[in-house]
Amino acid sequence: MATPLLSIQDLHARIEGKDILKGLSLDIRPGEVHAIMGPNGAGKSTLAAVLSGREQYEVTGGSVQFQGKDLLEMAPEDRAREGVFLAFQYPVEIPGVSTVNFLKTAVNQVRLHRGQEALDAVSFLKLMKERMAVVEMDQALLNRSLNEGFSGGEKKRNEVFQMAMLEPTLGILDETDSGLDIDALRIVASGVNKLRSQDNAFLVITHYQRLLDYIVPDFVHVLAGGRIVRSGGKELALELEENGYAFLSE
Amino acid sequence: MATLTAPHADLTALAQQAFAQFEQGLEGLVHGPLHERRRQAHARFLDTGLPHPKAEAWKYTPARRFVEGAPVLEAYSRRAPQGHLPWLRHGFVAGQRANVLCTLNGRYEQTLSTILSPIHEVEITGMYSAERKNSRSLEAHFARIADPADNPFVDLNTSLCGHGILIRVPEGKQVRLPIVFYHLADGSIHQPMAQPRVLVVVGAGSSIEIAEVFESQGSHGSTTNHVLEVYLAEGASANITKLQKAEPNASLIDSTFIYHEAKAQSQTNTITVSGKTVRNNLTCALAGSESYAALNGLYLADDALHVDNHTEVRHLVPNCQSDELYKGIAAGKGQAVFNGKIYVAQDAQQTNAFQSNRNILLSDDAGVYTKPQLEIFADDVRCTHGATIGQLPEEAIFYMQARGIGKDEARRLLLGAFAQEVVERIGTEMLRQEAERLLERWFEGV
Ligand SMILES: Nc1ncnc2c1ncn2[C@@H]1O[C@H](COP(=O)(O)OP(=O)(O)OP(=O)(O)O)[C@@H](O)[C@H]1O
Numbered sequence: 117m118a119t120p121l122l123s124i125q126d127l128h129a130r131i132e133g134k135d136i137l138k139g140l141s142l143d144i145r146p147g148e149v150h151a152i153m154g155p156n157g158a159g160k161s162t163l164a165a166v167l168s169g170r171e172q173y174e175v176t177g178g179s180v181q182f183q184g185k186d187l188l189e190m191a192p193e194d195r196a197r198e199g200v201f202l203a204f205q206y207p208v209e210i211p212g213v214s215t216v217n218f219l220k221t222a223v224n225q226v227r228l229h230r231g232q233e234a235l236d237a238v239s240f241l242k243l244m245k246e247r248m249a250v251v252e253m254d255q256a257l258l259n260r261s262l263n264e265g266f267s268g269g270e271k272k273r274n275e276v277f278q279m280a281m282l283e284p285t286l287g288i289l290d291e292t293d294s295g296l297d298i299d300a301l302r303i304v305a306s307g308v309n310k311l312r313s314q315d316n317a318f319l320v321i322t323h324y325q326r327l328l329d330y331i332v333p334d335f336v337h338v339l340a341g342g343r344i345v346r347s348g349g350k351e352l353a354l355e356l357e358e359n360g361y362a363f364l365s366e
Numbered sequence: 367m368a369t370l371t372a373p374h375a376d377l378t379a380l381a382q383q384a385f386a387q388f389e390q391g392l393e394g395l396v397h398g399p400l401h402e403r404r405r406q407a408h409a410r411f412l413d414t415g416l417p418h419p420k421a422e423a424w425k426y427t428p429a430r431r432f433v434e435g436a437p438v439l440e441a442y443s444r445r446a447p448q449g450h451l452p453w454l455r456h457g458f459v460a461g462q463r464a465n466v467l468c469t470l471n472g473r474y475e476q477t478l479s480t481i482l483s484p485i486h487e488v489e490i491t492g493m494y495s496a497e498r499k500n501s502r503s504l505e506a507h508f509a510r511i512a513d514p515a516d517n518p519f520v521d522l523n524t525s526l527c528g529h530g531i532l533i534r535v536p537e538g539k540q541v542r543l544p545i546v547f548y549h550l551a552d553g554s555i556h557q558p559m560a561q562p563r564v565l566v567v568v569g570a571g572s573s574i575e576i577a578e579v580f581e582s583q584g585s586h587g588s589t590t591n592h593v594l595e596v597y598l599a600e601g602a603s604a605n606i607t608k609l610q611k612a613e614p615n616a617s618l619i620d621s622t623f624i625y626h627e628a629k630a631q632s633q634t635n636t637i638t639v640s641g642k643t644v645r646n647n648l649t650c651a652l653a654g655s656e657s658y659a660a661l662n663g664l665y666l667a668d669d670a671l672h673v674d675n676h677t678e679v680r681h682l683v684p685n686c687q688s689d690e691l692y693k694g695i696a697a698g699k700g701q702a703v704f705n706g707k708i709y710v711a712q713d714a715q716q717t718n719a720f721q722s723n724r725n726i727l728l729s730d731d732a733g734v735y736t737k738p739q740l741e742i743f744a745d746d747v748r749c750t751h752g753a754t755i756g757q758l759p760e761e762a763i764f765y766m767q768a769r770g771i772g773k774d775e776a777r778r779l780l781l782g783a784f785a786q787e788v789v790e791r792i793g794t795e796m797l798r799q800e801a802e803r804l805l806e807r808w809f810e811g812v
């Protein structure tokens with residue numbers, strides 16, 4: 117078996133003195149797609165936040181290795197430059213900063229970190245055009261301030277577009293399907309599928325089995341009470357869809 | 367108990383001396399109509415003196431800060447320009463298509479100025495010779511637009527004014543090239559208190575673009591006490607940008623008064639990036655129906671710079687509109703003040719007045735005092751105002767970090783976006799670029 121891309125061991129994390137993650141372990145190997153499901157408030161977004169380096173969350177135990185490096189030691193921007201991408205559950209609106217400008221800065225900082233040359237305006241626009249096609253992103257949106265006044269679905273699509281631009285090794289999608297209409301869901305999911313390769317992996321957080329019809333996971337995990345309480349194949353999602361989380365209280 | 371305040375000059379005594387000396391040099395002009403205004407201003411200044419530390423309008427910016435040290439009050443002097451002036455040769459206006467007018471320690475220096483616009487578009491004259499030629503514009507408007515109430519520095523400037531600049535645009539002219547003033551304070555020999563003065567008279571239906579750049583040099587420091595009067599005849603318009611970028615030992619009082627006849631329009635952008643203590647007084651009188659004033663400001667306070675903007679919009683007649691947007695960033699121990707007064711006279715019905723002041727604090731020690739001051743005596747008025755003081759949004763910084771953008775770069779992007787809303791209103795490209803460059807540099811440092 118390939119060595120894990122991401123290896124989470126016995127992770128404990130808290131926010132504002134409240135323990136949320138209580139011993140979570142998970143290995144993700146290159147080429148895999150893992151889905152995480154679980155009730156509201158279980159700690160799914162907390163896991164995403166801890167992996168991406170949000171300061172407010174305090175890691176109180178455990179470890180996270182990413183490509184053999186200690187992820188928890190890294191500043192958030194370094195995690196992103198190393199290839200971790202979080203598609204936010206609630207993307208942030210940034211008035212006055214255009215999506216294009218923002219992405220140009222991001223892409224070039226990531227490229228510099230990887231020892232590549234910064235893209236000039238022409239090659240950047242070319243890359244952008246190409247990746248816009250992946251999620252059928254509207255050019256008009258990109259000239260506007262980042263996410264400002266975007267509809268819920270437009271924000272989510274913009275997250276996946278940014279992911280396509282930054283080509284992460286590990287993409288974490290936190291409820292990217294919520295807020296998308298049926299067509300958009302199909303487009304965004306097929307965008308993710310186009311980005312899949314033998315070298316990268318995805319962690320897909322969702323409440324709905326439907327997304328997993330499009331982005332077919334190798335593993336499905338149930339996160340509850342701050343830990344992974346069940347893991348299985350894609351059929352586990354179907355079972356959860358049918359029966360909900362009643363089994364948790366049994 | 368000893369108090370630790372910097373020594374400051376007795377300004378009234380200095381003013382008395384300077385005025386006596388100045389009068390001697392004026393020769394025949396002392397019998398002219400303008401000198402009567404100077405004399406009145408001088409008498410008023412001696413009477414009021416510096417604003418009291420508790421005076422409401424000077425509460426957060428004590429007036430004595432402007433006379434700390436041993437300032438030399440500069441009136442009219444025939445002394446040749448001292449020191450060398452790197453600004454003009456290397457400054458951002460070098461080689462640009464613009465009229466460049468230079469004042470050095472308050473005195474108009476024709477030899478350092480370049481006038482490109484044809485005289486049928488705009489007449490540019492030293493006030494001294496305009497006064498000798500009995501200029502009607504000067505007589506009609508000099509010291510008639512500026513209001514010394516709550517601001518004795520205006521009287522001080524008026525009383526010592528003999529070497530300012532008069533700009534006159536005839537009717538129906540569009541002055542195509544901008545007029546850029548370089549107000550230079552040179553503290554390399556002593557500490558001057560300079561009194562530059564400009565009067566701009568724009569004829570009916572004409573338009574003009576003006577920039578005022580404030581700079582300084584010299585280890586002795588300086589104070590510049592500037593007065594700009596602008597008269598806009600019916601349908602005239604003026605676009606005014608101020609770039610205040612003096613050294614950390616140079617202070618500035620910039621008092622600007624704009625008088626609007628019917629359908630006249632003005633836009634003033636006041637950008638304060640450096641200096642020691644900067645006090646801006648901007649008063650827009652909307653005295654003719656359907657006139658319009660836009661007041662934009664951007665100020666950056668830090669350990670070196672204390673900045674105070676007092677604005678006043680006077681809606682005197684019906685159907686006028688004013689739009690005001692001031693934004694500020696305070697870093698380190700920086701302190702900034704914004705006081706925005708909106709006066710609506712009893713018959714100024716159908717007034718639209720908007721005011722917004724937004725501030726970002728970059729440290730716990732930074733502070734902003736903001737106050738809208740509404741005096742509304744008409745009843746059919748749309749007036750909105752709002753003031754905010756906040757921090758850079760953590761959420762946005764993290765979002766950018768999560769995309770690989772470093773924290774400092776993220777902060778710079780956010781500060782740039784915050785400032786951009788004001789900067790993009792600067793009409794003249796070279797000024798906008800210079801403002802952007804100065805902002806970038808400041809953002810790098812905080
Ligand atoms: N800033 C905070 N202060 C206190 N508690 C918080 C804070 N942020 C999150 N929590 C709590 O942490 C718990 C886990 O939240 P999290 O967002 O990780 O849940 P989730 O599994 O993503 O839920 P959902 O499915 O609703 O998105 C919740 O009980 C939430 O209220």
Ligand SMILES: [Mg+2]
Pocket residue numbers: 160161162205290291
């Ligand atoms: Mg969540």
